[in-house]
Every structure is written in structure tokens, then in C-alpha cells.
Amino acid sequence: MSSIINQLGLNTRVPYHFLFYSLTFGGTAFYSYIVSPVLFKELTRDEFSNVQSKIFPRYFxxxxxxxxxxxxxxxxxxxxxxxxxxxxxxxxxxxxxWYLEPKCHAIKEERVKLTAIGREKKDNGEPTDEMQALTTSFGRWHGLSMLVNNLSVLSLAVYGLTVAKGLTFIKY
Structure with a gap:
């Protein structure tokens, strides 16, 4: 029995490493590409923003x-x-x-301040120039944050593929 356990590598860190890798890659990809888009579609902008502001510091x-x-x-x-x-x-x-999330958060706070004092829309209902500038700025910073996050997910995938490629399988 112990030779089977040794052959399977269960007395090493291998299973723990793979379980943790699976959790890391799976959780990151699942939140980024499934949970977050569903929340965006199902919640109001304020609700979505509140949820993300609680999750992102932990996620990062x-x-x-x-x-x-x-x-x-x-x-x-x-x-x-x-x-x-x-x-x-x-x-x-x-x-x-430390850089992109605080930038995005500060811009969101500025938008909230404009809304609170009633300077988010012109009389014709269109966004004010100030609100439009903040929205454009937020879009740029958030897009950069998404790009950096995608790079993280991609690098985890490449890591997993590289490690898996180096495995040798036991023949019984």
C-alpha cells in the first residue's frame, strides 16, 4: 500500500500544490469571467459598485x-x-x-460628489462636461485594470500548462 501512495506522490506536496493551484486559477477565472459580468448585468450601478469595492481589495x-x-x-x-x-x-x-483600484475608486467618488450636488446632468439631460470627463477617465483606468487582471489570469494559465507539461505519468 505504501508503494502505491509513494507512486501517486501523496506523501509529497504535489496534491496540495495542485489543489491550491486549481483553487487559485479556478477562482480567479470564475470571478473575472462569470461572476463579475453576471453581477454587472443583474445589479444597479450603485449596488454593483458597492459589491466590487468590498471584493476587489480581497481579490487583489x-x-x-x-x-x-x-x-x-x-x-x-x-x-x-x-x-x-x-x-x-x-x-x-x-x-x-495599490495603483489602479485607488485611481478608479477616487474617480467614482468624484462622480458621486457631482451627483450629490446635482451637477451630473445638464438641463437637457445629457451629462455635464465634468461628468463626461470623469466617466471617460474611469473607463480608461478601469480598462487598464481589466487588462492587468487578464494578464494575471493568463499568466496563471501558462504556469499551469507549463507545470502540467513537465509531469510524467506512472504506468501500472
Missing amino acids: KYQILSPLLLAAITPFKYCPFTLGTLAVTTLSGLINL
């Missing part, structure tokens, strides 16, 4: 820490390429958490 922290944990619990010998893919994921989380 996870994006920073999970590749570090993957590197720490790896049972494999890393090459610079696989370490690089994990570094891209961590860097993406850092950029989003």
Missing part, C-alpha cells in the same frame, strides 16, 4: 499572495519561466491593489 490581495504560496509549496524544480509567470500574477495584483 489573493492575486498577490497565492502565487507566492504556490512557489513556496511547490514540489517541482522551477525554471526562470515558471517563476516569471508567478511573478507576473503577483505584480498584476500589486498594480491593481
Whole structure:
């Protein structure tokens, strides 16, 4: 029995590494491409913004820490390429958490202030120039944040494919 366990690698970090990788990649991809778009369609703008403002700091922290944990619990010998893919994921989380998310949040707060004082729309119902400028700015910063997030998901996928390619399978 112990030889089967040894052959399957269950007495090593392999299963834990793969379980955590699955959680990391699956959770990141699921939230980015399924949950977030559904929330956007189903909630009002304010509700969606409130939910995202609660989730994103945690999401980006996870994006920073999970590749570090993957590197720490790896049972494999890393090459610079696989370490690089994990570094891209961590860097993406850092950029989003400390730079892009605060920028987007500040712009949203400015839009809320304009709305609170009634300066979001002209008399004809169109957005004021100030509101339009904030909306355009938010779109740019948010688009950049989405691009950085997609880079993170892609780098995790490349990491998983690279590690999987290096596996050898046991023949019984």
C-alpha cells in the first residue's frame, strides 16, 4: 500500500500544490469571467459598485499572495519561466491593489460628489462636461485594470500548462 501512495506522490506536496493551484486559477477565472459580468448585468450601478469595492481589495490581495504560496509549496524544480509567470500574477495584483483600484475608486467618488450636488446632468439631460470627463477617465483606468487582471489570469494559465507539461505519468 505504501508503494502505491509513494507512486501517486501523496506523501509529497504535489496534491496540495495542485489543489491550491486549481483553487487559485479556478477562482480567479470564475470571478473575472462569470461572476463579475453576471453581477454587472443583474445589479444597479450603485449596488454593483458597492459589491466590487468590498471584493476587489480581497481579490487583489489573493492575486498577490497565492502565487507566492504556490512557489513556496511547490514540489517541482522551477525554471526562470515558471517563476516569471508567478511573478507576473503577483505584480498584476500589486498594480491593481495599490495603483489602479485607488485611481478608479477616487474617480467614482468624484462622480458621486457631482451627483450629490446635482451637477451630473445638464438641463437637457445629457451629462455635464465634468461628468463626461470623469466617466471617460474611469473607463480608461478601469480598462487598464481589466487588462492587468487578464494578464494575471493568463499568466496563471501558462504556469499551469507549463507545470502540467513537465509531469510524467506512472504506468501500472
